[in-house]
Amino acid sequence: MLDLPQPITTIEARSGLSAILGRFRADATAQPVVFGNHRRAEAVVMPFAQFERMLEIVEDQTIAPTVAERIASGGGRDFDELLDDLGMHELKSEAGHGSATQAQ
Numbered sequence: 001m002l003d004l005p006q007p008i009t010t011i012e013a014r015s016g017l018s019a020i021l022g023r024f025r026a027d028a029t030a031q032p033v034v035f036g037n038h039r040r041a042e043a044v045v046m047p048f049a050q051f052e053r054m055l056e057i058v059e060d061q062t063i064a065p066t067v068a069e070r071i072a073s074g075g076g077r078d079f080d081e082l083l084d085d086l087g088m089h090e091l092k093s094e095a096g097h098g099s100a101t102q103a104q
Helices: 010-015 017-026 048-072 079-085 099-103
Strands: 033-035 043-045
Touching: 010 017, 010 033
Parallel strands: none
Antiparallel strands: 033 043
16 A cells, blocks of 8 residues: 555645645655645645656556457557558658568
8 A cells, every 4th residue: 555645734735835836846756745624635736747647557557458358369450550540651661660661
C-alpha cells in the first residue's frame, strides 16, 4: 500500500494553496497534498506532471487486456500495414521501416 501523507484540513489547504503550487513548480515530483474536513482524506492536489503520468498508466492498464487478446489471437498488423491504412506511405522510409529503407 502507498505511504500517503497525513491529511491537512480544508482551511489549511486553502490558505496554503499558493505555497503548495510553488512547491509543485519547483519540484514536479513533490508529494501530493491530501486534505479534507476534520483531517479526513477527501481530496488530493498533485503536480500536473504526476497527474499526466498517472493517466498514461491508467490508459496502459485499460488497453492491456485488448492488446494481450490481439496478440494471443494472432491479430494485429505490422507497422508498414498500419502506415498504408492511415495513408502515410511516405513515412515508411523516414521511420526506418519498409523495404525502401532496408534496400538502401
